[in-house]
Amino acid sequence: MISTATSAFINVQGLCKSFGGQVLYQDFDLTLPEGKVISVFGPNGCGKSTLINMMSGLIPIDQGQITVADKPLRRSRIGYVFQNYRDTLFPWMSAFDNIAYPLKVKGMAEKNRHQRVDQLLATFDITLDLRRYPYQFSGGQQQLIAILRAVVADPEVLFLDEPFSALDFEMTLYIREKLQQVHMESNLTTVVVSHDLEDAVYLADQILLLSKRPTHVVEKVQFELPRPRTPDTVSHPEFVRTKGHCLDIFRQEMRQ
Amino acid sequence: MNQKKRQPSPSQNPLAIASKWVPWADKLLPLLGVVILLSFWEIAATSNWVNPVLLPTPVATIAELVIVTFRPENGLFLDFFTTLWRTLLSFAIGAILGVPLGIILGSNERVYRSFEFLIDFFRSTPASALIPMFLLFLGTSDWNKVVIPAFAGFLVIIFNSAYGVMNARQSRILAARVMGASHWDIFKDVLFWESLPQIFIGLRTGISISLVIVIVAEMFIGTDLGLGKRIFETQQILNVKDMYASILTTGVLGYCLNMIFRFVEKQIVHWSGR
Numbered sequence: 059m060i061s062t063a064t065s066a067f068i069n070v071q072g073l074c075k076s077f078g079g080q081v082l083y084q085d086f087d088l089t090l091p092e093g094k095v096i097s098v099f100g101p102n103g104c105g106k107s108t109l110i111n112m113m114s115g116l117i118p119i120d121q122g123q124i125t126v127a128d129k130p131l132r133r134s135r136i137g138y139v140f141q142n143y144r145d146t147l148f149p150w151m152s153a154f155d156n157i158a159y160p161l162k163v164k165g166m167a168e169k170n171r172h173q174r175v176d177q178l179l180a181t182f183d184i185t186l187d188l189r190r191y192p193y194q195f196s197g198g199q200q201q202l203i204a205i206l207r208a209v210v211a212d213p214e215v216l217f218l219d220e221p222f223s224a225l226d227f228e229m230t231l232y233i234r235e236k237l238q239q240v241h242m243e244s245n246l247t248t249v250v251v252s253h254d255l256e257d258a259v260y261l262a263d264q265i266l267l268l269s270k271r272p273t274h275v276v277e278k279v280q281f282e283l284p285r286p287r288t289p290d291t292v293s294h295p296e297f298v299r300t301k302g303h304c305l306d307i308f309r310q311e312m313r314q
Numbered sequence: 315m316n317q318k319k320r321q322p323s324p325s326q327n328p329l330a331i332a333s334k335w336v337p338w339a340d341k342l343l344p345l346l347g348v349v350i351l352l353s354f355w356e357i358a359a360t361s362n363w364v365n366p367v368l369l370p371t372p373v374a375t376i377a378e379l380v381i382v383t384f385r386p387e388n389g390l391f392l393d394f395f396t397t398l399w400r401t402l403l404s405f406a407i408g409a410i411l412g413v414p415l416g417i418i419l420g421s422n423e424r425v426y427r428s429f430e431f432l433i434d435f436f437r438s439t440p441a442s443a444l445i446p447m448f449l450l451f452l453g454t455s456d457w458n459k460v461v462i463p464a465f466a467g468f469l470v471i472i473f474n475s476a477y478g479v480m481n482a483r484q485s486r487i488l489a490a491r492v493m494g495a496s497h498w499d500i501f502k503d504v505l506f507w508e509s510l511p512q513i514f515i516g517l518r519t520g521i522s523i524s525l526v527i528v529i530v531a532e533m534f535i536g537t538d539l540g541l542g543k544r545i546f547e548t549q550q551i552l553n554v555k556d557m558y559a560s561i562l563t564t565g566v567l568g569y570c571l572n573m574i575f576r577f578v579e580k581q582i583v584h585w586s587g588r
Contacts, residue, residue, distance in 0.1 A: 148507070
């Protein structure tokens with residue numbers, strides 16, 4: 059089924075969330091389109107990660123409703139990439155077993171798991187010796203394994219919580235390219251939290267700018283430069299303009 | 315020693331205050347403490363600081379160790395294997411009961427809170443203090459020398475297993491949950507492994523405690539065979555060479571158990587510290 063970009067694929071309504079008496083979200087509404095990459099950007103402590111954690115069902119909400127493709131969260135297929143691969147990959151399993159774990163818990167036979175993972179590696183032309191354990195790979199490779207694990211079971215939405223924050227610059231560029239490739243191959247709806255505006259704009263079709271607490275959406279900025287985007291993209295006038303615009307709004311928010 | 319001696323040191327003695335410290339000398343460092351102890355022992359035994367009747371020289375002790383170990387009559391190896399068997403058996407009982415119960419206890423916070431004080435109390439009570447009580451119920455049977463150490467090992471194993479499960483990092487559990495893993499999947503694929511390093515700490519402590527209590531029980535309860543009984547009896551008849559040889563054997567046993575355990579642990583918990 060093809061849906062238009064304006065249809066609400068992820069739908070958040072009347073969301074309320076408090077932490078220790080501090081109101082983080084109050085009657086928060088948000089709709090996100092299907093098949094797009096949405097970057098979430100905002101000041102520290104505004105609850106960017108909390109938002110995607112609630113949208114992925116990782117933490118409970120106080121009030122409100124969240125649906126993905128008109129289904130409640132518990133029936134939707136979610137892929138999630140955590141900030142820290144070190145704490146979320148399973149070091150007692152080989153890289154292969156890590157990537158194939160979502161397939162295993164769904165009851166897929168081992169032979170089919172191998173096929174699916176091989177197919178995934180071929181698609182993104184990744185050559186890693188998956189018999190090794192996660193800690194035997196570099197940080198960037200580990201994050202790549204975490205991303206493969208998140209997309210292997212064909213999720214409806216992919217959430218990424220600051221996927222570059224534990225990586226050096228070189229690896230950030232590499233993982234950024236792989237994420238773009240994932241999106242171009244699968245057209246997967248992707249929501250990525252980033253504290254780096256360049257990464258946020260580079261990846262996004264839409265940048266979601268959030269305010270300070272209690273959090274609301276300040277603006278949804280569209281960024282429609284065609285893919286594949288390259289390292290040259292960051293000096294493209296449209297990129298510079300969009301990034302500048304986001305930064306202006308961010309500064310305004312900080313002053314309030 | 316290194317095959318390639320790049321810089322032959324002026325004297326081949328690693329203890330010499332050499333101006334050029336050679337790399338292979340570092341490998342000999344672990345022996346330094348042993349050499350110092352043996353020298354001190356030798357001096358103490360030969361210089362009449364200590365009554366020679368009470369302290370034979372190291373060489374005499376080690377010679378005695380070799381002789382009594384393989385003596386067909388009243389050989390040390392029989393005592394050695396008896397003590398080893400009791401230690402392993404009691405450890406196995408403690409582990410087979412302690413690990414699953416600890417995991418169950420740790421998986422349910424309410425259950426753990428109900429038993430926390432009890433476990434902590436008995437864990438803090440020296441198990442040797444319970445020997446007379448066990449004697450009342452089990453008599454001086456051979457069984458007794460296994461049950462008490464098993465109980466002592468069980469307590470540290472159950473405690474550490476429960477602790478390991480309760481303090482498992484939440485991040486991997488969350489990761490499994492968001493992938494759609496069931497409670498049982500999370501338990502067997504994540505929680506169990508996550509607590510394994512702590513379980514191993516319990517097992518390693520458990521086997522050490524089992525050995526300690528086996529030795530004490532053998533001394534206290536009385537038995538035909540066992541290192542504890544041998545140490546005690548040789549002391550009674552002032553057969554000090556045999557006594558020191560038996561003490562050394564106990565040390566070797568404890569040390570080897572520890573080393574074997576560390577090796578196994580490293581193979582299984584291969585990700586620890588990485």
